[in-house]
Amino acid sequence: MGLDLFANLAALQKSLDYHLSRHALITSNLANVETPGYRPLDLNFDAYLARAGELEVTNPRHLGAAGQSRFELGLMEDPGPTVRADGNAVSTEREMAKLAANSLRYRAVTEMLSRRMGMLKYAASDGTRR
Numbered sequence: 665m666g667l668d669l670f671a672n673l674a675a676l677q678k679s680l681d682y683h684l685s686r687h688a689l690i691t692s693n694l695a696n697v698e699t700p701g702y703r704p705l706d707l708n709f710d711a712y713l714a715r716a717g718e719l720e721v722t723n724p725r726h727l728g729a730a731g732q733s734r735f736e737l738g739l740m741e742d743p744g745p746t747v748r749a750d751g752n753a754v755s756t757e758r759e760m761a762k763l764a765a766n767s768l769r770y771r772a773v774t775e776m777l778s779r780r781m782g783m784l785k786y787a788a789s790d791g792t793r794r
Contacts, residue, residue: 670784676777682707683770689739690763693754701751704759706742 686707693704747753 673777673780676773676780679773680770680777682709683766683773686766687763687770690759690766693742693759694756694763697752697754697756697759699752702754704742704754705739706762708740 689705689707693702693706696702696704745758746755
């Protein structure tokens, strides 16, 4: 039975990627708060997890890159409880709350990753602190 020193690092990396992508979407929603007809977007966590194991498309000419729906990419419309007269559904307060919660989760994951890397560094140095 072997010991996998790098267990969970990939999961932590995917979690960081998710929160970084979600941060970009939330800030995009905030940037479009005055755009008529704009509907806020968010990441669908379940769809994102389903895609986490797939290969990343690095070139739009690769197979599977074209024609993917927003749902397949993990995006979903996230209309707030109210839509303004101009059709915009962005709620600044709601988006700021989502941004704060997402930032807290991102910091928690980075702390877990930092501690995990510290343990690996300690193990690699034969248990001596340097």
